[in-house]
Amino acid sequence: MIEYLLCLILFSVGLYCILIKRNLIKIIIGLGIMEYAVNLFFILLGYRSGGQFPILSKDVFAQFIRPDKSGNYIFVDPIPQALILTAIVIGLAVTCLLVAIALRIYEKYGSYDIEDLNKLKG
Amino acid sequence: MLDLQILLIFMIIAAVVAVEIKDMLGSVVAVGAIGLGLSMCFLLLQAPDLAIVQLVVEILSLVILIRAVGIKNGVSAVKKRKIFSIVSVLLFIGLFIYFSTKALIELPSFGNPIMRVAERYLISGIRETGAANLVSAIILDYRAFDTLGEATVLFTAVIGVLAVIRRVGRKSK
């Protein structure tokens, strides 16, 4: 329970950064912190105490080879790991897209301050 | 798990440093510290694939953030927000944490997940696919459609970056 609360506090630090700060790069950093917190929350949900990572080897496999015996090894849940694996790489691609837009804004307006972006036409 | 809680407190302190510090290069370095702490958390939670991916993705994102900030661009914006907006945001976040805590109690306690679908993947995963790494068997055999979707999203992000950066030539009058 405490781990869930600490993960929630990390998420809200990122949320505070997005809402308060005026520098565009700080907003991108705040979004990155929120991404880390959400990925961590999924893996916290799938952890099983005393469990082992879900990769079989020759001595671990021997327990499963007879179908009626369920095996003495306890594994952690592999499904959240499979979902978050691709989500981490996609988070990187989205950060790159935000940085590309920020570079164009800097080229046009000369600063990263969001209060200076006041021209509506392109 | 005491070591997991200490790592989480370290990550929260590094996040507060990254948000509040005025020097932009120091803030990017603090984000790197959060990513490293997260990779160690994944190792403690028995997920070695994720630890590898998180570490290398952190390195690449640090390089790209330093390209955005630039070495010479020192300080972030100096004017602060008004005191009313800071107090109202803190009040909103306090309400958000309070109501989320009420929802988090309904989850199964930490360390005892409900594994109904995963039982079948764990028991007959290697017999049906032949792969020893069960996470690879899930993303490339049982749920390969999701991997096709992720590949499409990556493709779209790459095309998006190239479309934003590209400079369209105009004929001079």
Add this chain to the structure above:
Amino acid sequence: MIKKSEPGMTIIVKTITRYTVALILLFGIYIVLHGHLTPGGGFAGGVIVALSFVHIMLAFGKETAIKKMSEKSSGILESLGAILFVTIALLGLTAGYFFFNFITGQKPLETSFFRLFSSGIIPFCNIAICLKVGAGLFGIFLALIFFKKND
């Protein structure tokens, strides 16, 4: 006497880079090919392969790096990876349903567990994803570095 400034970093970094960048590329390929036996897979290996090219660019400057892999070839490699992935999926249609594991069939042989040549289409899918992710991320990086101010 006017000395032309050399692009890239100092000579110590350049010498070490010549030795380590091949090892990093080889390590990335190892993680991709053993994706069905040890932790890793296509995504981790693809990012490591992209990092090896970024290492060349950081140490030697942009002109040397663009001779190794230009923007056009990184675009072609990424599309090749995506087409390969969809082709493997469609070939499964001939033997069953979409994404069917047509090399091993319904029951993989028990003597082929824990070996390098096992588990059907999974190594080929890993190679396709490594091409896509590696070339795509390096293409993004090239576009961000070569972005100049409009004169």
